[in-house]
Amino acid sequence: MPNYNENYVVNMAFRNILIAYGTKLKYIQFKKTKHWEDILNRFDKICCYCGNINESLEADHIIGMNKSELGFDCLGNIAPACPSCNRKKNNYPQNENEKEYGWKRYLKEVSINNNIYNKRKKRIEKYMEAYNYPPKNLKMNESTHKIIQRKLHILGNNIKKALEETIKKL
Ligand SMILES: [Zn+2]
Numbered sequence: 531m532p533n534y535n536e537n538y539v540v541n542m543a544f545r546n547i548l549i550a551y552g553t554k555l556k557y558i559q560f561k562k563t564k565h566w567e568d569i570l571n572r573f574d575k576i577c578c579y580c581g582n583i584n585e586s587l588e589a590d591h592i593i594g595m596n597k598s599e600l601g602f603d604c605l606g607n608i609a610p611a612c613p614s615c616n617r618k619k620n621n622y623p624q625n626e627n628e629k630e631y632g633w634k635r636y637l638k639e640v641s642i643n644n645n646i647y648n649k650r651k652k653r654i655e656k657y658m659e660a661y662n663y664p665p666k667n668l669k670m671n672e673s674t675h676k677i678i679q680r681k682l683h684i685l686g687n688n689i690k691k692a693l694e695e696t697i698k699k700l
Contacts, residue, residue, distance in 0.1 A: 606661025
């Protein structure tokens, strides 16, 4: 029997919805072959969080492309990160109380002092602003955010149920 990973399937569905939604909002969709070299150059080919020079820098979503942060796969939200940062940053979800995105909290953790933190934070923010991300004319206000989240949760549960039914019939 194939090994179904429900979380993987649900995450892929969320990602696809966010891609479709991002296209609707006219974000410039990130294409590795077209944009990656420019993004690398903008960040001097170092990890935008820890500053490591790593030959295998990965395309990280600054605002996480997940059900809690609703980041998009677009220019202004893709930055180079070393594999370690790309992985560890996932453990820093958005702070519910302060409404602060996880990337800032993670950046603070890996910056040796406040100067470094501010410098790297400004660089990332400047990049996001250059692509109007997230756009100021779009008020991704709390209720919009919650509506999308709720729909994604319903979808996630439906996918899980459908997978379970399918597996039973195999
Ligand atoms: Zn790093």
